[in-house]
Amino acid sequence: MADIQVAILGLGRLGASMGLALKRHTKNGGAHNFIITGYDAVAKNSKTAKDIGAIDQHKGRPAETVRDKNIVVIAMPYGEVEAIYSLIGKSLTRGTVVIDLSALKQNAMQxxxxxxxxxxxxxxxxxxxNAAYLFNSIDHTDKATADLFDKGVMMLMPGVRCAEQAITLANDLSAIIGATPHFFDPAEHDALVSAVEALPSLLGVTLFAxxxxxxxxxxxxxxTNPAFGMxxxxxxxxxPDDLSRLWLDNREELVRHINGFIKSLTTMRDLxxxxxxxxxxxxxxxxxxxxxxxxxxxxxxxxxxxxxRVTTPSFGDTMGGAMFGGLFRRKDDDDK
Known part of the structure; x- marks a missing residue:
């Protein structure tokens, strides 16, 4: 069984569920043993993630967490993503594949x-x-589940300098956690997210205000009961910083949807x-x-x-073969 060193930055529901899904693969006799180091700015989240078995250990600094890792998963709150890259950049090992799950992709890519x-x-x-969790949206570590991605989808958007082998790895990793991988365009993704993520949060905050x-x-x-709470x-x-960044970083698309909602709300009011x-x-x-x-x-x-839908080689063809034989080769090996 091959050991794969993974770092997960952000141990809320998303990051912790990623850890649980990878651990499930190993527990169920998968060919790869995922050794997971986690980081979260909230110490309680790190402790909970360790207690539920989502990570093997946690570190106190992002740079320390990603050092010598094969895969780095970024699942940080959106307002912290830009700073995270500046903190981890110099500690990333040659060949490391970073999988960024943050809300908006174009800013992450920049x-x-x-x-x-x-x-x-x-x-x-x-x-x-997983559609079973469609009406369960609380983003807390203790809500993490190994089947969060089962029968779901992972939209994949490679960076401009991303090697084909790294894309294949992300594809195969998606399948391991239970999701069906697809390619998607980052600009189109961000435009759609303004409607199905940013707009609902803005409406909820506006209603409360x-x-x-x-x-x-x-x-x-x-x-107040669940109808109001949901x-x-x-x-x-x-x-609040995550919400404001989510709204403002994609404001042109969001304003367009706000205007559409106002029109629809006016129609409903009139009826x-x-x-x-x-x-x-x-x-x-x-x-x-x-x-x-x-x-x-x-x-x-x-x-x-x-x-x-993505058509790529199998997991064994990449992570068990060329992926770790080539892409994860250290710089020191190239110099020999």
Whole structure:
């Protein structure tokens, strides 16, 4: 069984679940033994990740965590990603593959290009979770699960200097954790994320701000239940800096979606204000049907078009062969 040294930076739900999924592979008789070192700025997250078996050890500094690692997974809160590259760049070993799971890819690629040394490789990834967790979005370490990626998708977006072998490794690693790998365009990804990640968080924060500023808030807050908590949870499990960076770094796309939402909200307000039961019922029935169709497709990952599936060699062909024989060769070996 080949040992593979992995660093995971960020041990929230995403990073810890990555560790658990890799450990599951080894436990279930996989051909590779993933030895995982973790880092998180919050000491409690590191301890929890160690306690649940997501990592073997944790370090107190990012640079120390990534040193001499074959694979580095970045799952940091979005507001910390840019700084992370400046902290780890000089400690990355020649041949290391960095898999960046942060929210927006174009900014991550710019930071990586600035700080990652020659001979290292970046593949940005966007994890589309197991549909069983579609309504469970709290981003805490103790919510990590080994099956978070099962029957999901991993969108792969290689950096401009990324070697083909590194792309294949990211593809195979995606399969190991249970996800189906696909290629995707970084700019298109960021545009779409502004709608399905940034906009929901902005609406949740806006709803809370509006109600919290209402004269009736003292009574409202006593009546809150999951319906309110699910919409506004972003203020519970995301740092304000992460939210503001997510909104502002992709603001042109986000503003476009905000404008669209305002238009739709105005239409809905008018239907309610006019007591237009027929039009409101027709709209709700139509959207309920569309929602059911989306839910079914999301669970089955059965979409109308599938243009981006990755076709690459098997895991054994790369990580057990040329990948570790060539791409992970140290610079010292080249000099001999």
């Amino acid at each position: 930071s990586a290009q600035k700080h990652m040394p020659e001979g290292t490789h970046l593949v940005c990834g966007a994890a589309i979770y 509006m109600l919290q500023g209402n004269n009736g808030w003292d009574d409202m807050r006593r009546l 919409v506004t949870h972003f203020l519970f499990d995301r740092h 309610v204000q006019d007591n237009d039961r027929d039009s409101l019922s027709a709209l709700l029935e139509s959207k309920a049907s569309s929602y059911e169709q989306w839910i079914n497709q999301r669970h089955k990952q059965n979409w109308d078009e599938d243009k981006t």
